[in-house]
Amino acid sequence: MNNSTLPAPPPSSAHPARVYNAWLGGKDNYPVDQEAAELAARANPTIVPSVQANRAFLGRAVRHLAAAGIRQFLDIGTGIPAAENTHEVAQRAAPDSRVVYVDNDPIVLTHARALLVSGPEGQTDYVEADARDVDTILDSAARTLDLDQPVGLMLVAILQYIKDAEDPWDVTARLLNRLAPGSHLVLSHPAADVTAPEVAESMRIYNQRAASHASATPRTHHEVQRFCDGLEILEPGVVTLTRWRPGPSDTPNDTLPMWCAVARKP
Known part of the structure; x- marks a missing residue:
């Protein structure tokens, strides 16, 4: 596997964005990420089709929001760029769409700045911040x-990395609180x-190989x-x-x- 775009030395623990990249068949991951991805997928064979279905859901949701008139998107937990990223889907439907990507991994943002290039009528920007740091993200x-205008808040496969003790429900509410009515x-x-x-x-296998701040928690429908x-x-x-x-x-x-x-702020 060609990891020439990644800096050395290799890390000692897996990172969510790189593991996700491995599940998508990408090359921007290390052996520790590949091991976590392979072992987790072996324990749960639905992981790879779930990752693919998750990307397809993102595309359908963004197209729906664009059709509803949303022209701004805040995508938190960007991940390493793959096909059909938020701005690509949005700007295909509405070329003047503006998208801000947020991630806490500088490797991800290096890729984002290089690859997630806006069309001439729209705009993209990148913020290095943790999903818990609501004020930094929004400022x-x-x-x-x-x-003051509606925004599409994208929290796609990211909230599992915020532990119950850190109250991901409050994090989500604080993000939405500063967004305009009509945001989604x-x-x-x-x-x-x-x-x-x-x-x-x-999840047990992945968490054993991930840094403590990047462990994941699945949650019930409720x-x-x-x-x-x-x-x-x-x-x-x-x-x-x-x-x-x-x-x-x-x-x-x-x-x-x-x-x-997908839910609308009244």
């Missing part, structure tokens, strides 16, 4: 986004109550729905990935252990 995003939350999250034994074992408290949850509600407004050729697969939803 920095305000350089590019008008927070786009959310996906590993499920603790779909193929539960396999999910638990794959716990995921709490992220939408005070919001208007769009149909079909909090559902598995392939159930959220699938296209005509999409095949529903309820064994994929991730919940997702």
Whole structure:
């Protein structure tokens, strides 16, 4: 595997963005990430199709928001760029869309600045910040986004890295609190109550190999729905990935252990 774009020496623990990149078949990961990705996927064979379905859900959600008139997106937990990134989907539908990407890994942001290039009518920006650091994220995003106008808040496969003790529900609420009415939350999250034994074992394997701050927590349908408290949850509600407004050729697969939803701030 060619990792020439990554700095040396290799890290001693896996990082979520690089493990996700390995699951997507990318090259921007280290042996420790490849090991975590392979062992977790062996314990839970739905991981790789879930990652692919999660990317497809992101695309459908962004297209829906663009069709509804949203022209600003705040994507927290960007990950290493892959196909069909938020700004690509948004600007294909609405070329004047503006997107701010946020991640806490400088490697991710190095890739983002190089690869996530806006079209001429739109704009992209990048913020290095932890998802828990709400004020830094929003103050920095305000350089590019008008927070007095609706924003699509993308929390796609990121909240599992915020422990219960750190109150990810409060983090989400504080992010939404500063966004204008008409903003939307786009959310996906590993499920603790779909193929539960396999999910638990794959998370255990991943957490053993990840840095303590990057350990992951799957959550139940009820716990995921709490992220939408005070919001208007769009149909079909909090559902598995392939159930959220699938296209005509999409095949529903309820064994994929991730919940997702799109909800509007009234």
